[in-house]
Amino acid sequence: MGAFQDRxxxxxxxxxxxxxxxxxxxxxxxxxxxxRRGELPLEGRILATVFFEPSTRTRLSFESAMKRLGGDxxxxxxxxxxxxxxxxxxxxxxxxxxxxxxAIVLRHPQEGAARLAAEFSSKPxxxxxxxxxxxxxxxxxxxxxxxxxxxxxDGKTIALVGDLKYGRTVHSLALALCHFDVDLYFIAPPxxxxxxxxxxxxxxxxxxxxxxxxxxxxxxxVDVLYATRIQKERFPDAAEYAKVEGSYRVDLEMLREAKxxxxxxxxxPRLGEIAPEVDRTPHAKYFTQAHNGVRVRMALLxxxxxxxx
Amino acid sequence: MKEIRVTPIKNGTVIDHIPSGRALKVxxxxxxxxxxxxxxxxxxxxxxxxxxxxxxxxxxxRELHPKEVDKIALIAPxxxxxxxxxxxxxxxxxxxIPDHVxxxxxxxNPNCITNxxxxxxxxxxxxxxxxxxxxxxxxxREIEDVAAAIV
Numbered sequence: 213m214g215a216f217q218d219r220x221x222x223x224x225x226x227x228x229x230x231x232x233x234x235x236x237x238x239x240x241x242x243x244x245x246x247x248r249r250g251e252l253p254l255e256g257r258i259l260a261t262v263f264f265e266p267s268t269r270t271r272l273s274f275e276s277a278m279k280r281l282g283g284d285x286x287x288x289x290x291x292x293x294x295x296x297x298x299x300x301x302x303x304x305x306x307x308x309x310x311x312x313x314x315a316i317v318l319r320h321p322q323e324g325a326a327r328l329a330a331e332f333s334s335k336p337x338x339x340x341x342x343x344x345x346x347x348x349x350x351x352x353x354x355x356x357x358x359x360x361x362x363x364x365x366d367g368k369t370i371a372l373v374g375d376l377k378y379g380r381t382v383h384s385l386a387l388a389l390c391h392f393d394v395d396l397y398f399i400a401p402p403x404x405x406x407x408x409x410x411x412x413x414x415x416x417x418x419x420x421x422x423x424x425x426x427x428x429x430x431x432x433x434v435d436v437l438y439a440t441r442i443q444k445e446r447f448p449d450a451a452e453y454a455k456v457e458g459s460y461r462v463d464l465e466m467l468r469e470a471k472x473x474x475x476x477x478x479x480x481p482r483l484g485e486i487a488p489e490v491d492r493t494p495h496a497k498y499f500t501q502a503h504n505g506v507r508v509r510m511a512l513l514x515x516x517x518x519x520x521x
Numbered sequence: 522m523k524e525i526r527v528t529p530i531k532n533g534t535v536i537d538h539i540p541s542g543r544a545l546k547v548x549x550x551x552x553x554x555x556x557x558x559x560x561x562x563x564x565x566x567x568x569x570x571x572x573x574x575x576x577x578x579x580x581x582x583r584e585l586h587p588k589e590v591d592k593i594a595l596i597a598p599x600x601x602x603x604x605x606x607x608x609x610x611x612x613x614x615x616x617x618i619p620d621h622v623x624x625x626x627x628x629x630n631p632n633c634i635t636n637x638x639x640x641x642x643x644x645x646x647x648x649x650x651x652x653x654x655x656x657x658x659x660x661x662r663e664i665e666d667v668a669a670a671i672v
Contacts, residue, residue: 223661301637301638301639301640302634302637302639303639303640303641320634321632322632322633322634322637322660323630323632323633323634323659323660323661323662324633324634324635324657324658324659324660324661325634327634327658327659328634328635328639328641328659331641342634343632343660344632345660345661346661409656409662409663
């Protein structure tokens with residue numbers, strides 16, 4: 213039995229460097245397209261996708277990954293008419309769903325929901341995002357994209373830009389990058405800078421970093437520019453949002469001084485953070501990143517169901 | 522015997538070496554209101570060789586539950602708890618900040634799953650004992666004001 217079999221995937225903090233490298237390696241080997249007869253390793257297995265919040269990429273890529281591996285999906289979303297709309301607790305919902313499936317992917321608006329679900333479920337729970345908390349599979353596909361595009365993660369200079377305060381993907385990614393020998397830059401207006409707790413956790417892991425307000429000042433040094441959306445829905449007040457909305461934009465002008473091999477990433481959906489003209493440049497890797505979601509989730513499902521080890 | 526301001530008690534608990542100013546919080550933790558039936562004595566800002574200044578709480582006819590002692594440790598890590606039986610110190614404990622705190626604190630993050638109607642006790646891990654820093658097992662947030670988070 214592999215170390216991943218039946219394992220919950222709740223936070224990237226539970227992943228060692230070895231665990232991360234294992235997922236990247238398996239992801240590199242999976243056959244995403246061209247499924248052949250007799251190669252349906254998850255035939256007969258069922259994945260439940262339980263989404264209490266809207267999502268396009270996470271849900272579709274999990275469902276696609278499961279089906280490409282020959283498995284099936286039962287899905288729970290659009291809460292109207294369900295027992296959740298009638299006031300059912302998450303713990304009760306999970307105890308019901310675990311009877312219907314062999315693993316559960318959960319997205320929930322409250323932080324800590326995935327850990328709670330895992331305590332009530334005997335089946336593995338994969339966190340598909342809990343509030344402003346964790347989104348570990350996004351982090352794995354981000355790491356895969358850097359590794360696959362640049363050939364390595366060690367030795368790279370990586371800048372995280374935008375909403376570093378509320379953006380859960382950047383918190384998880386920043387902590388995961390501490391396993392690697394990278395130079396980290398956090399670029400945001402002061403009100404959206406990385407929370408103190410995360411900065412302290414990075415220091416506790418022995419990593420140094422630099423902060424800045426404007427990406428233009430550092431663009432010539434970086435290998436990865438990871439842009440994020442300023443998340444209006446997470447701001448407690450509209451006035452604070454108005455102050456920082458549109459505080460940066462990646463466009464051809466900004467990229468003029470960039471290294472030739474710079475890659476621009478974004479967890480999507482984007483609003484105005486990346487100009488559409490950037491899509492046509494070789495720097496643009498955000499759609500590749502989204503495509504990698506299927507590959508990485510296929511790897512993770514294969515490991516959790518124990519069909520690779 | 523230097524204790525001239527506060528008389529000895531026959532049976533009960535003396536909580537000594539409380540950091541100066543925290544005695545009223547200790548009373549809150551112990552649930553002591555105007556409703557109690559036996560005598561409670563509070564001494565605040567008393568000279569102390571160890572702390573400089575300290576508070577003392579004496580509760581007659583009551584011995585503390587271990588969970589209550591854990592709560593006291595979170596806001597008064599220097600405190601000692603003496604159990605008095607028939608005017609003698611029968612037991613003496615120094616409070617210990619637990620590594621893992623179950624059920625006695627509420628998470629300060631309103632969006633934490635433990636603040637919903639879920640059937641779970643809160644759990645916190647002690648990240649540091651000086652200063653006391655605790656983080657929620659579920660949402661991973663740190664508690665900003667431990668005294669205010671006590672249930």
